[in-house]
Amino acid sequence: MKFKTGLLVVLYVVVCNSFANAQQQHVADSLVSMFNMEKTDTAKLTILTRLIKEYIKTGQIDEAKRTLHILLPLANKSGDSIYLGSAYNTGSYVYASEANADSIQYYAGKALSVLQNARGIRAIKLKVMANNNLAVSFSTSGNMKKAIEVLIANLSLIKATGDDNLYQATINNISASFTMTRDDVNAYKYMLQDIELVEKPGMSLVARVYAYTNAALVCSNLKKFDDQKKYLDKAKEALQDLGESPLWGRYYAFEATYYANTQQYGEAMSGAQKALDLSKEYPERSNIYMAYEAIRTVQDSMKHYDKARTAAQQLFEMSKEDHYTEMMISAAGYIADFSADLGDYKTAFLYMKQYEQIKDSVQSQQNTQRINELETHLRTSQKEEKIVRLELEKKRTSLQIKNQRLTNILLGATCLLMFIVLTLFYFFYRNKKRTAAQREKLKITEMILSTQEAERERIARDLHDGLVGSLSGIKMNLAMIAYKQVDGDVKIAVTRSASQLGDSIQELRHIAHNMMPEMLLRLGLEAALKDLCHLLESAGILVQREFINLEQTIALDKQVVIYRIVQELFGNIVRHARASTVFFQCARQSNMFLITVEDDGIGMNNANNTTGIGMKSTESRVHYLNGTIDIGPVKAGKGTSINIQLYVA
Numbered sequence: 001m002k003f004k005t006g007l008l009v010v011l012y013v014v015v016c017n018s019f020a021n022a023q024q025q026h027v028a029d030s031l032v033s034m035f036n037m038e039k040t041d042t043a044k045l046t047i048l049t050r051l052i053k054e055y056i057k058t059g060q061i062d063e064a065k066r067t068l069h070i071l072l073p074l075a076n077k078s079g080d081s082i083y084l085g086s087a088y089n090t091g092s093y094v095y096a097s098e099a100n101a102d103s104i105q106y107y108a109g110k111a112l113s114v115l116q117n118a119r120g121i122r123a124i125k126l127k128v129m130a131n132n133n134l135a136v137s138f139s140t141s142g143n144m145k146k147a148i149e150v151l152i153a154n155l156s157l158i159k160a161t162g163d164d165n166l167y168q169a170t171i172n173n174i175s176a177s178f179t180m181t182r183d184d185v186n187a188y189k190y191m192l193q194d195i196e197l198v199e200k201p202g203m204s205l206v207a208r209v210y211a212y213t214n215a216a217l218v219c220s221n222l223k224k225f226d227d228q229k230k231y232l233d234k235a236k237e238a239l240q241d242l243g244e245s246p247l248w249g250r251y252y253a254f255e256a257t258y259y260a261n262t263q264q265y266g267e268a269m270s271g272a273q274k275a276l277d278l279s280k281e282y283p284e285r286s287n288i289y290m291a292y293e294a295i296r297t298v299q300d301s302m303k304h305y306d307k308a309r310t311a312a313q314q315l316f317e318m319s320k321e322d323h324y325t326e327m328m329i330s331a332a333g334y335i336a337d338f339s340a341d342l343g344d345y346k347t348a349f350l351y352m353k354q355y356e357q358i359k360d361s362v363q364s365q366q367n368t369q370r371i372n373e374l375e376t377h378l379r380t381s382q383k384e385e386k387i388v389r390l391e392l393e394k395k396r397t398s399l400q401i402k403n404q405r406l407t408n409i410l411l412g413a414t415c416l417l418m419f420i421v422l423t424l425f426y427f428f429y430r431n432k433k434r435t436a437a438q439r440e441k442l443k444i445t446e447m448i449l450s451t452q453e454a455e456r457e458r459i460a461r462d463l464h465d466g467l468v469g470s471l472s473g474i475k476m477n478l479a480m481i482a483y484k485q486v487d488g489d490v491k492i493a494v495t496r497s498a499s500q501l502g503d504s505i506q507e508l509r510h511i512a513h514n515m516m517p518e519m520l521l522r523l524g525l526e527a528a529l530k531d532l533c534h535l536l537e538s539a540g541i542l543v544q545r546e547f548i549n550l551e552q553t554i555a556l557d558k559q560v561v562i563y564r565i566v567q568e569l570f571g572n573i574v575r576h577a578r579a580s581t582v583f584f585q586c587a588r589q590s591n592m593f594l595i596t597v598e599d600d601g602i603g604m605n606n607a608n609n610t611t612g613i614g615m616k617s618t619e620s621r622v623h624y625l626n627g628t629i630d631i632g633p634v635k636a637g638k639g640t641s642i643n644i645q646l647y648v649a
Contacts, residue, residue, distance in 0.1 A: 085115040092133040104137035249278035253294035260301040309338035548587035577601030591649030
């Protein structure tokens with residue numbers, strides 16, 4: 001077995017020029033400022049979506065994820081399927097940037113579910129994007145056949161949108177996908193369509209670069225080297241018009257392959273090195289993959305199998321990190337071949353074994369998926385058959401009662417009217433009773449919380465002014481006795497008692513501070529929250545904190561509730577999470593107060609603290625301010641993300 005095809009390509013949904021520079025960072029900063037000043041939720045949703053895409057362009061994936069946690073609750077609050085579908089699509093776009101197949105499928109699937117009954121051009125475009133993202137997830141996990149099926153099925157939807165750019169990009173992806181499955185005949189057929197579309201007036205330079213470099217790869221696999229050079233020259237011309245771009249790395253990688261095919265090894269090595277250098281300047285995973293593939297191809301053509309194997313091993317390790325199954329299969333096969341060429345049959349055997357295991361795993365997944373699809377089709381067919389039978393029975397019954405309809409219509413209408421009246425009365429009565437119960441419950445909750453805080457304040461004052469003062473006096477008396485001329489053992493005992501009494505006084509002061517935080521009363525909410533952060537850091541946990549618009553006035557009783565919520569969340573992290581880092585954000589937006597707490601600990605399900613008294617107390621305080629709380633993992637099985645919205649107007 002020899003893998004002598006050209007470079008594999010990474011499948012992308014949207015063709016874009018994504019290099020980071022100062023101007024793009026300025027755009028991101030401007031969007032953050034616009035978001036903070038904007039009043040309407042719909043405008044904020046648009047700004048957040050643009051901001052996430054700017055973060056991805058500049059490689060700030062963690063910032064993109066944090067912004068996504070703000071976008072999703074806001075889109076859900078809108079109640080609009082278009083906004084929510086767009087937000088989920090943005091989530092799949094975020095995780096596509098790091099080739100996380102499971103997360104891509106989750107967010108794309110949620111988008112399609114939300115948009116199922118949506119109509120209109122915008123809804124169709126969002127469905128197209130979700131399907132394309134699903135294709136990315138399938139290709140990443142090694143199921144290229146399913147990815148191609150999704151892309152081809154998507155073409156009819158794209159036609160309905162009238163978006164020529166998106167249609168061309170999808171044709172390009174289909175051709176690239178056939179290349180990855182080594183179906184060169186179909187790859188060439190779609191490549192010709194891609195070239196015809198991209199050379200129409202108005203198409204972007206970036207789209208042309210992708211189309212020409214893909215055409216060069218297809219021609220290389222078909223050994224049409226003259227055509228390969230022709231398309232590379234067209235790609236270079238488009239890049240020169242485009243200027244500085246990470247796509248130059250893509251060009252140099254394919255150029256190196258051409259020179260390797262035509263045995264111009266000096267130029268081939270130069271092109272591969274340029275691709276590697278640019279991958280360091282623009283560290284997108286696709287650039288790094290193509291650079292090492294170019295090095296592997298060139299070294300293989302020069303029969304430098306040790307260096308070719310090193311490049312293939314780098315590709316294998318990267319693809320394991322990214323769960324990029326298709327690349328893992330390819331890289332394992334290359335390593336086995338190169339090891340055999342070097343006489344290292346032990347390594348060749350080990351990697352050929354991995355090659356077969358990964359392929360078998362992918363095949364098993366595809367078979368399972370196919371079985372599930374067939375089962376779904378069977379259930380759908382059975383449901384349709386049942387519906388047909390029910391329709392026939394309904395018609396038969398309708399014919400039987402047709403003769404009685406005229407005589408019974410008045411009685412039926414009267415009964416229906418009475419039923420409607422009784423139903424409305426019942427619902428009115430039940431809603432009135434439920435509303436009264438909710439008001440009473442809210443009143444009781446408010447009274448309990450107010451009583452708790454008043455009692456805390458009284459106990460804190462009594463401890464500080466009464467017991468602490470008395471104990472301090474006793475300590476001073478003991479100290480005076482210790483300094484007088486008394487027996488040595490007595491003096492030691494008195495001194496030790498005075499020291500222990502001092503520790504007790506400090507502990508009482510600490511208890512009084514926790515019961516009614518003095519910093520909240522003296523310096524305000526932001527200072528008190530910072531003090532909580534310092535307490536968390538004193539426990540050895542790194543806190544990344546951010547406070548937005550907290551200088552706006554909030555009623556003192558609501559400040560106390562907010563403080564208690566954060567205090568309880570931090571206490572849970574210290575007691576249960578085993579975390580090393582916490583991201584903490586508080587923001588005031590009009591009449592809303594937003595709290596986000598994320599940690600990298602073991603997760604709330606693993607810590608078994610999701611139903612404790614502390615969390616129930618937190619939920620009661622959230623409900624007291626008519627708020628909502630959303631608890632979930634940061635990643636599957638790791639960390640905890642808590643998002644809270646409170647109304648403080």
